[in-house]
Amino acid sequence: MSEQELKEQVINTIANHKTGVLSSVENNKPHTRYMTFYNEDLTLFTPTKLDTEKVDEIKNNPNVAVLIGYEGNGIGDTYVEITGTSTINKSQEVKERFWEESFNKWFEGPNDPNYVFLEIQPETVRILNDHGEAPKELHM
Template sequence: MNQEEFKQKIKDIVDSNPIGTLSTVSQNKPNARYMYFQRDDITLLTATSKQTHKVDEIEENPNVHVLLGYTDWDSPYIEMQGTIKIRDKEVIKEEFWQDMMKHWFTGPDDPDLIILEIQPTAFRLMNSKEKEPVTLDM
């Protein structure tokens, strides 16, 4: 599988399975939570409140791990390692905004809303038709 095919598989998995886990590290212990992801090419984006523990953890250690996919025993999924940048500019919040977010935020101008931009450092494609996991280091 070449790099472009690999990237397309990543995009397909994110587009069809936008809910996954985001794992952070705090005091050398992992913390995982479900998040809703969108993508900009293969960079992942997710929204959160600046008042959450995950933001404190990210400020302490920006390295994260994401799992997306795996809908049944043999479906493909991705493992992603990356680093997070916190984005709070109005334009990115408006681009990311979806009506379902009204449950947590008043709108894209909510001062607590931030976007976590996950820059990938490595991807691992699991349960693909390949015999072994396929890895892409960035």
């Protein structure tokens, strides 16, 4: 499989599964939770409140891991593992681009100062469990 085909497979997997698992570091241990992800050329964005512990964790240690794509059906469930670093993105442009009405449960709107995004820059991207094949790594 070419690098371009592998990248397309990763992008398609992410596009078809907005919900994934984000792991950050808390007290030198993994801290994991489900999040909603948006993808722009393998840079991931996930909305959060500015006043959450995950934001504090990222400020203290920007290393994160994301798992996205697994559906629970077994050996044929391809999923993506991304490791990288995260920053807090307060950009109004990003907040408006990804705003969804369902966010109204947590935020007052796209101008809410507590509404921010974690921006995840990938360092390692792997396709796992692709019909039982060995993991494939996309070179970043």
